[in-house]
Amino acid sequence: MRIDNGIRAPYVVDLSSVASARPKGVRQQGSAADRVEISQQGKxxxxxxxxLGxxxxxxxxxxxxxxxxxxxxxxxxxxxxxxxxMMKEQPLQGDDL
Incomplete structure (x- = not known):
């Protein structure tokens, strides 16, 4: 059963047909030399x-x-x-009485 009756909503964008959103002349950031290092503490x-797992x-x-x-x-x-x-872990509150 089709809900949209074949009508495309105006706010739906088909990303497969859209060319790059980047304006011409703007270079892509990053390169093959980019890298990430994890600190000794992180390791x-x-x-x-x-x-632990x-x-x-x-x-x-x-x-x-x-x-x-x-x-x-x-x-x-x-x-x-x-x-x-039990009392040490969960002391009574005024509302609990």
Whole structure:
């Protein structure tokens, strides 16, 4: 189904038929000698980013230890300590009361 009924809108430009938009006599900027250099700090950041991407999202040894402790009993949760940490991370606002 055609929406435009074969009518071209006046504001549509067919770029395949338009010649260069640059006026004649204006030289193109840049040359084969142009180059980009990345600083040592940039290279180091790229290397570190790559290393971080290769690390697992979860520390599997810590998960295995916690799972083992929960399964066999020595894993204890202190509800007061949990509440204190929650309050420290997200203190109550006046509107929350």
């Amino acid at each position: 180091e950041l790229a290397r570190l980013k790559k290393e 290769e690390l697992p999202d979860v520390r599997l040894e810590r998960v295995a230890l916690a799972r083992q402790q929960m399964q066999y009993g020595p894993y204890r949760i202190d509800p007061v300590l949990v509440a204190q940490k």
